[in-house]
Amino acid sequence: MNEERLRRRIGIYGGTFDPVHHGHLGVAEAVSNAFALDRIFFVPAYTPPHKRKRMISSPFHRMAMLALATADSPKMFISTVELEAPSRPYTIETLGRLQTELQPARLFFVMGADSFGDVTSWREYEAILSEYDVIVVTRPGCRGHDAHGGAQNCEEAVGALAPQLRRRIVDLRGGAYPSDEDLKSSRIYLTDYVSIDVSATGIREAVEQGRSIDGLVPTPVAAYVEKYRLYQKS
Ligand code: ATP
Numbered sequence: 001m002n003e004e005r006l007r008r009r010i011g012i013y014g015g016t017f018d019p020v021h022h023g024h025l026g027v028a029e030a031v032s033n034a035f036a037l038d039r040i041f042f043v044p045a046y047t048p049p050h051k052r053k054r055m056i057s058s059p060f061h062r063m064a065m066l067a068l069a070t071a072d073s074p075k076m077f078i079s080t081v082e083l084e085a086p087s088r089p090y091t092i093e094t095l096g097r098l099q100t101e102l103q104p105a106r107l108f109f110v111m112g113a114d115s116f117g118d119v120t121s122w123r124e125y126e127a128i129l130s131e132y133d134v135i136v137v138t139r140p141g142c143r144g145h146d147a148h149g150g151a152q153n154c155e156e157a158v159g160a161l162a163p164q165l166r167r168r169i170v171d172l173r174g175g176a177y178p179s180d181e182d183l184k185s186s187r188i189y190l191t192d193y194v195s196i197d198v199s200a201t202g203i204r205e206a207v208e209q210g211r212s213i214d215g216l217v218p219t220p221v222a223a224y225v226e227k228y229r230l231y232q233k234s
Contacts, residue, residue: 010102011040011135013110014082014091016200018057019225020069021217023198025076027110027137030193032075034177035108035135041079041098042066046088057230059083068220092124095132106133106186113138117157129165133186137194138173154190207231 011031017024020042028040044062056062063078070076081097082089089097091109099107109132111119116136119125128134138154158166170182173192182189198216206213208231213222225231 008038008102008105009035009108010098010105011035011037011108011110012043012079012095012098013040014043014045014094015112016056017042017044017062017066018200019062019065019203019217019221019230021198021200021203021221022215023194023196025069025073025218026194026196028076029073031108031110031135031137031191034172034191034193035133035183035189037075037108038105039075039077040110041077042070043079043082043094043098045082046085061224061228061230065217065221065224068224069218071220090123092122092128095128108133108135110135110137112136113154113157116154119157120160126162126165129161129188130168131186134188136188136190138190138192158190204231208233 011028013024013028013031015024024042028042031037032040044059044066046059047056063080063083066078070078079098081101082094085094085097095107095109099105109128111134113136116138119129122128136154158169165188168186169188169190170178171190172178172182173190175193178187178189203213203216206216207225213225216222217225
């Protein structure tokens with residue numbers, strides 16, 4: 001067995017998770033299977049800059065809901081690296097910290113198509129896209145959801161990348177799994193394994209309007225939202 005095969009593969013899935021829902025869990029499950037990940041870490045963000053316009057539930061609530069949602073999944077973990085950072089970290093810093101902590105693991109950074117749409121505005125995005133494996137998670141047809149005004153189309157986002165980054169792309173859309181050849185070195189994988197049409201925004205709106213969120217989040221998460229009266233108007 002070569003050394004590469006002995007390195008643990010770890011997924012890093014950042015987001016606000018306010019609340020975590022079946023879309024997130026479906027993504028985590030699907031990428032874990034496709035990339036034979038040993039573990040996947042949900043990394044709740046403190047307050048991502050593009051979301052400061054609205055009230056975000058406290059890190060404790062978001063963390064508690066993640067814990068409830070992942071308690072029974074042996075491969076799903078949570079990292080508090082961003083919540084505990086001395087100042088709000090950039091993704092490149094978070095990945096660096098996790099790489100040091102999890103050495104010699106191979107990190108697969110999971111990124112939504114909406115984020116990928118504006119990745120060129122991220123600090124040191126070339127380093128993120130070239131030093132790590134990046135799994136771009138899109139809905140079928142490569143449409144990201146437009147909640148944050150990110151580029152709607154992967155093709156547009158891909159077109160904005162320099163040729164040396166574009167050459168790293170492996171297009172797995174259509175449900176393909178990466179081959180051993182694809183996985184020989186770190187790449188940017190475009191995937192569309194999951195088509196669960198649910199967003200945290202939709203869930204918060206449903207709660208505010210008194211509609212049920214059963215089926216959109218795991219049962220204990222729905223109970224938690226109700227118990228702590230999250231997302232309700234005052
Ligand atoms: P919000 O509606 O508050 O923006 P969200 O549902 O998009 O939240 P985030 O915490 O922002 O949730 O999600 C983290 C990542 O998961 C994002 O990059 C997002 O693109 C991705 N994601 C969220 N929902 C889905 C889904 N249903 N299918 C695939 N990816 C998703």
